[in-house]
Amino acid sequence: MAFPTHARHVVIGAGVHGLSTAWRLAERLKRSGRANGTDILVLDKTAIAAGASGIACGVVRNNYFQPAMRELMAHSVDVWETDPKGFSYHPVGYMQISHEAMREDVASIYEQQREIGYDSDFIEGEKDCTAYMKGLLSDWRAEGITSVLHEKRGGYANNTAAVYGLADKAEAHGVRIMTGVEVTGFERGSNSDAVTGVVTDRGTIRCEQVVVAVGPWVKTIWDMLGLPREVSIKGADGRMHDGIPTWRYWCLEEGVIGVDPDLQRLNDGGMPPVIHVDTDAPLHSDVDGSLITEEAWGIYYKPDFHFGGVQGGAMPYEVKTPADQVAIDPYGPESPEFIVGDDFAHMWCSALAFCQERFSGQIGKFRKEPSGGLGCFTPDSFPVFDTFCENVHVIADSNHGFKMIGVGHLVADEMMGEKQALLEPFRFSRYAEGKLHPLSNSPFPWS
Numbered sequence: 001m002a003f004p005t006h007a008r009h010v011v012i013g014a015g016v017h018g019l020s021t022a023w024r025l026a027e028r029l030k031r032s033g034r035a036n037g038t039d040i041l042v043l044d045k046t047a048i049a050a051g052a053s054g055i056a057c058g059v060v061r062n063n064y065f066q067p068a069m070r071e072l073m074a075h076s077v078d079v080w081e082t083d084p085k086g087f088s089y090h091p092v093g094y095m096q097i098s099h100e101a102m103r104e105d106v107a108s109i110y111e112q113q114r115e116i117g118y119d120s121d122f123i124e125g126e127k128d129c130t131a132y133m134k135g136l137l138s139d140w141r142a143e144g145i146t147s148v149l150h151e152k153r154g155g156y157a158n159n160t161a162a163v164y165g166l167a168d169k170a171e172a173h174g175v176r177i178m179t180g181v182e183v184t185g186f187e188r189g190s191n192s193d194a195v196t197g198v199v200t201d202r203g204t205i206r207c208e209q210v211v212v213a214v215g216p217w218v219k220t221i222w223d224m225l226g227l228p229r230e231v232s233i234k235g236a237d238g239r240m241h242d243g244i245p246t247w248r249y250w251c252l253e254e255g256v257i258g259v260d261p262d263l264q265r266l267n268d269g270g271m272p273p274v275i276h277v278d279t280d281a282p283l284h285s286d287v288d289g290s291l292i293t294e295e296a297w298g299i300y301y302k303p304d305f306h307f308g309g310v311q312g313g314a315m316p317y318e319v320k321t322p323a324d325q326v327a328i329d330p331y332g333p334e335s336p337e338f339i340v341g342d343d344f345a346h347m348w349c350s351a352l353a354f355c356q357e358r359f360s361g362q363i364g365k366f367r368k369e370p371s372g373g374l375g376c377f378t379p380d381s382f383p384v385f386d387t388f389c390e391n392v393h394v395i396a397d398s399n400h401g402f403k404m405i406g407v408g409h410l411v412a413d414e415m416m417g418e419k420q421a422l423l424e425p426f427r428f429s430r431y432a433e434g435k436l437h438p439l440s441n442s443p444f445p446w447s
């Protein structure tokens with residue numbers, strides 16, 4: 001294919017958001033009769049699913065303390081459910097299993113799930129929680145658990161397979177996906193801020209609208225666009241807090257214990273929900289009984305044939321290096337710096353054994369291959385979905401986003417001129433206006 005010099009809509013990034021946007025936009029253009037998918041060009045510097053979407057654990061849940069996040073997730077779960085096979089989506093459900101400090105937060109999540117008709121059960125009290133969990137998994141033994149939220153919808157999807165599924169849908173509508181093309185800058189109009197051309201290492205592509213869906217690389221593109229490197233945030237007390245960096249990085253720690261995934265079947269032989277446990281009970285080593293932590297800790301896990309074992313993760317850690325100096329490339333398992341080590345394996349496998357006896361003594365099966373990866377976070381760790389420079393639509397999900405398969409649909413609808421209420425709480429202006437999302441008591445920056 002000759003390198004294109006013009007495309008009405010250029011999407012940067014062939015991950016979950018770029019491809020979901022391209023797919024929906026192609027459908028909308030076709031329906032409008034004014035244009036079609038061939039007016040959309042997706043560019044990726046590496047390959048389809050080369051970013052965070054291709055290494056994500058793939059968990060799809062509604063469990064968020066923030067009402068706006070929950071409504072957005074419910075919309076995305078609807079999209080996952082439209083084609084489970086095409087997205088390699090496993091609707092096994094999701095469980096948030098928590099200690100006392102989180103009980104009220106999770107109870108309010110349950111109440112609001114009822115209000116929006118999102119099917120879930122809520123169990124309270126240590127005895128009842130243990131009985132409920134043992135009813136599902138007879139070897140359950142986690143201590144200090146006083147609430148269980150069992151979401152009947154959601155589950156997980158196989159990361160690369162889901163992204164390829166999206167690419168198929170976009171291409172079926174005529175969208176062109178070009179890989180090995182790196183965006184290096186932007187051309188602007190002479191009398192406006194709008195982008196008139198996307199500059200790449202292969203040439204410049206004139207365009208009318210741009211979508212930026214570059215996951216952990218968002219800061220690079222943001223800087224190319226000349227957008228603010230710091231924000232001012234209005235606190236709850238009405239005071240402005242200036243000079244807060246727009247972007248920072250956290251490293252996600254995940255891994256696989258190479259047991260037969262069938263080991264984690266339910267008592268009735270079915271596949272279990274994704275399990276997420278947060279507790280403040282002391283965690284001891286499954287190897288030698290030594291104390292690992294007395295702080296609140298959390299893990300998540302699921303049997304996953306795609307990963308060939310039981311896969312999951314623990315709390316991420318904040319990368320303290322200034323954002324300008326963080327090496328995002330090589331990304332994911334290729335990174336020499338941001339992959340998990342022995343400490344993670346010890347903690348996560350011991351935590352699995354803390355929850356279920358069947359995992360005790362299995363640490364030797366932890367896969368030594370590199371895993372984990374960087375995520376780019378906003379100042380409040382919640383997404384920014386907004387239009388900048390008049391015609392640049394930025395999808396910066398603050399690393400919440402594999403599950404957010406529906407966000408691209410909403411962005412595409414906005415590109416068709418229809419403002420989306422579900423995206424309103426995620427505008428950049430919320431920082432200066434002090435319209436922040438409420439915070440939970442979870443040890444994770446994304447709950």
Ligand SMILES: Cc1cc2nc3c(=O)[nH]c(=O)nc-3n(C[C@H](O)[C@H](O)[C@H](O)COP(=O)(O)OP(=O)(O)OC[C@H]3O[C@@H](n4cnc5c(N)ncnc54)[C@H](O)[C@@H]3O)c2cc1C
Pocket residue numbers: 012013014015016017018043044045046047048049050051052053054055056057058059060181182183184213214215216217252253254372373374375395397398399400401402403404
């Ligand atoms: C280890 C890990 C586990 C995770 N687990 C989950 C989970 O279980 N559930 C969940 O909901 N979320 C999860 N996430 C978060 C989720 O993966 C991301 O939020 C989401 O995948 C981001 O999607 P994206 O489309 O914005 O970006 P990406 O999938 O990162 O895609 C961006 C693409 O842009 C391309 N690109 C970058 N710069 C340029 C450029 N200059 N020119 C051209 N192309 C460029 C890259 O090559 C890449 O392919 C996880 C993240 C990590 C790191």
